[in-house]
Amino acid sequence: MMPLSLIPLDITKGAEKLLMTDPHGWILCLVSVSVVFSCLLILCGIYTLSGAIFSGKLKFRFPGKSRRGDEDAAVAAALAGALETGGNADDAEAAIAAALAMELSGAGHDAESYVITIKDRRPSGWSSKNFNFRKKPKRI
Amino acid sequence: MNRQQEKVSELVKRRSQARSGGGEEKTSARRTSGRMTARERIASLLDEGSFEEYDCFSDGEVVAGCGTIDGRQVYVYSYDFTVHGGSLTLGGARKICKVMDMALKCGAPVISLCESGGARIEDGVDALAGYGEVLARSAGCSGVVPQICAVLGPCAGGAVYAAALSDFTVMTKGSSQLFVNGPSVAKGVTGEDVSAEELGGSEVHASKSGVIHHVEDDEGKALEWIRELVGFLPSNNMEDAPCGGSEDDVCRVDDGLNSIVPDAPGEPFDMDGIIASVVDGGRFIELQESYARNMITGLARIGGATVGVVANRSEVLSGVIDSAAARKAARFVRFCDAFNVPVVTFVDTPGFLGGTRQECSGIISHGAKLVYAYAEAGVPKITITVRKSYGGAHIAMGSKQLGADVNYAWPSAEIAVMGPAAASTILGEGTVGDFDAKCCNPYAAAEKGYVDDVIEPRNTRFRIARALKALSLKRQDGPAKRHDNLPL
Numbered sequence: 001m002m003p004l005s006l007i008p009l010d011i012t013k014g015a016e017k018l019l020m021t022d023p024h025g026w027i028l029c030l031v032s033v034s035v036v037f038s039c040l041l042i043l044c045g046i047y048t049l050s051g052a053i054f055s056g057k058l059k060f061r062f063p064g065k066s067r068r069g070d071e072d073a074a075v076a077a078a079l080a081g082a083l084e085t086g087g088n089a090d091d092a093e094a095a096i097a098a099a100l101a102m103e104l105s106g107a108g109h110d111a112e113s114y115v116i117t118i119k120d121r122r123p124s125g126w127s128s129k130n131f132n133f134r135k136k137p138k139r140i
Numbered sequence: 141m142n143r144q145q146e147k148v149s150e151l152v153k154r155r156s157q158a159r160s161g162g163g164e165e166k167t168s169a170r171r172t173s174g175r176m177t178a179r180e181r182i183a184s185l186l187d188e189g190s191f192e193e194y195d196c197f198s199d200g201e202v203v204a205g206c207g208t209i210d211g212r213q214v215y216v217y218s219y220d221f222t223v224h225g226g227s228l229t230l231g232g233a234r235k236i237c238k239v240m241d242m243a244l245k246c247g248a249p250v251i252s253l254c255e256s257g258g259a260r261i262e263d264g265v266d267a268l269a270g271y272g273e274v275l276a277r278s279a280g281c282s283g284v285v286p287q288i289c290a291v292l293g294p295c296a297g298g299a300v301y302a303a304a305l306s307d308f309t310v311m312t313k314g315s316s317q318l319f320v321n322g323p324s325v326a327k328g329v330t331g332e333d334v335s336a337e338e339l340g341g342s343e344v345h346a347s348k349s350g351v352i353h354h355v356e357d358d359e360g361k362a363l364e365w366i367r368e369l370v371g372f373l374p375s376n377n378m379e380d381a382p383c384g385g386s387e388d389d390v391c392r393v394d395d396g397l398n399s400i401v402p403d404a405p406g407e408p409f410d411m412d413g414i415i416a417s418v419v420d421g422g423r424f425i426e427l428q429e430s431y432a433r434n435m436i437t438g439l440a441r442i443g444g445a446t447v448g449v450v451a452n453r454s455e456v457l458s459g460v461i462d463s464a465a466a467r468k469a470a471r472f473v474r475f476c477d478a479f480n481v482p483v484v485t486f487v488d489t490p491g492f493l494g495g496t497r498q499e500c501s502g503i504i505s506h507g508a509k510l511v512y513a514y515a516e517a518g519v520p521k522i523t524i525t526v527r528k529s530y531g532g533a534h535i536a537m538g539s540k541q542l543g544a545d546v547n548y549a550w551p552s553a554e555i556a557v558m559g560p561a562a563a564s565t566i567l568g569e570g571t572v573g574d575f576d577a578k579c580c581n582p583y584a585a586a587e588k589g590y591v592d593d594v595i596e597p598r599n600t601r602f603r604i605a606r607a608l609k610a611l612s613l614k615r616q617d618g619p620a621k622r623h624d625n626l627p628l
Contacts, residue, residue, distance in 0.1 A: 056142075108149070108152050109148065109152070110148065110151055110152050110155060111152075113188075113189030113190070114189075115188075115189040115190070117187040117188075117189065117190040117207075117208040117211055118190075118208050118211060118212075118213050119208075119211030119212065121212075121375070121379075124378055124379040124380075125378035125379070126247040126375075126376050126378040126379055127247070
């Protein structure tokens with residue numbers, strides 16, 4: 001590769017300049033490969049992000065709109081406020097109804113006991129692995 | 141709300157509907173009358189939070205699933221009387237069959253809580269087929285996993301056979317009945333006008349037919365009794381019963397036993413007291429306590445290990461063995477043999493009861509059942525002759541020749557072909573004294589090896605506990621056979 005200081009001053013075209021500085025094309029190759037991989041990385045990031053958004057793992061929060069947890073807090077606050085004031089019955093009832101509607105519309109969960117009461121059993125003849133063996137065919 | 145959340149909401153709603161049974165009105169009516177719903181019974185029976193229901197979205201007349209009692213897995217099904225009177229359809233029957241199949245796979249007891257009007261008439265032959273499948277499963281489970289049935293309300297038709305095929309059945313006093321056909325059918329067929337309680341109430345089956353094993357005052361106590369009973373039983377026929385850790389020392393002696401047998405030979409004494417003295421903590425679960433009261437059968441623990449106890453009660457019919465007593469003891473010994481429970485027998489019987497009534501009722505066959513049961517049993521058998529042991533009853537009540545492993549006798553034991561009084565009528569007057577001295581003591585049998593040792597009564601508990609330890613690894617084989625042919 002010819003150093004820049006030895007490049008004749010009358011060369012104006014960029015291609016000719018490039019040919020002079022990088023006759024074998026190493027720089028060009030490096031740059032082009034870098035560009036391609038950079039684009040691939042950016043594309044990968046875009047797909048990952050859009051996948052996360054559409055699957056619901058990543059949610060955008062718009063300013064002014066509360067989260068589910070904040071809704072629970074709002075429900076509790078509404079219920080507490082409605083019960084405390086008690087002044088205007090209509091307002092209290094409306095607040096309670098709204099709070100309950102918000103809570104219930106979020107859908108309850110299937111109830112489970114979340115307790116395993118089965119104790120470990122001592123090994124016995126019942127669970128002997130012999131009983132799981134397949135019988136071998138007998139010669140007739 | 142997104143679609144997945146809607147589906148969860150639908151699941152919650154459907155489950156709530158499925159669990160409502162026959163509806164809020166019928167459920168409230170049951171609670172008002174002091175009865176529990178099917179799910180409440182199961183919740184009361186099992187450990188809290190342990191019940192997992194299967195097939196709750198299918199036919200609702202049966203609630204079935206698995207849970208635990210004191211941490212031990214059991215399979216349970218309960219009829220829901222609020223759904224068409226608990227009458228069974230093919231779908232409900234298949235639900236029962238599913239839990240019984242799983243109990244067989246996992247080697248766990250099956251508990252049924254019965255309150256059913258029988259087959260659903262609208263279902264036709266399908267309902268009968270369903271019952272057939274259930275009863276076939278019950279027969280398959282017999283002797284493999286313990287089956288316990290609680291009759292907690294009126295039970296008729298096919299449902300009664302599940303109770304009869306179970307190993308243990310409990311009823312509630314005054315609120316449960318068990319009959320093949322109800323009073324209206326009985327009136328039409330035989331002309332007798334009886335109430336449901338007179339036809340198949342707890343009193344009938346506890347004291348006359350012998351179909352059931354225990355009666356409790358209410359559902360809660362019946363379910364509590366089942367919980368305690370399960371603690372004495374193994375989960376299947378390849379396991380031992382759980383060892384109940386007891387603080388009762390096996391070396392405990394009871395001086396009162398030395399004087400419990402009265403001097404007069406015909407005077408009755410308290411056999412229940414002997415049993416209570418020997419077992420751990422005096423805790424003895426008597427079975428069929430109102431049926432054939434001249435024979436005692438029940439479960440207890442000695443040294444923490446579950447044992448089956450068979451004894452003659454001299455306070456009733458002088459301890460003589462009649463048809464009912466023989467049948468009661470035979471079935472119990474066979475249950476113990478099926479589930480590896482050692483049998484401890486206390487003997488005080490003057491013999492089998494004769495007379496035309498007994499002969500016509502088949503005392504010979506029933507006595508043969510008792511003989512067969514003891515001879516067939518391969519579990520450790522320990523026999524203690526307390527007082528009288530005459531004739532064929534001596535043989536039948538766990539004699540050495542029927543395979544008893546250890547035979548003890550108290551000094552008050554009288555082992556002979558017959559009592560002195562009866563012998564004098566045959567041998568002649570004046571022979572009573574000689575006969576009494578020669579035969580009516582345990583040493584004649586001990587000299588011949590028919591009794592292994594004569595023991596002091598106060599040491600009975602210790603001797604039994606030691607014998608049980610020695611016999612804990614007993615293994616007994618028999619000739620291969622398809623099945624026996626004992627006189628049923």
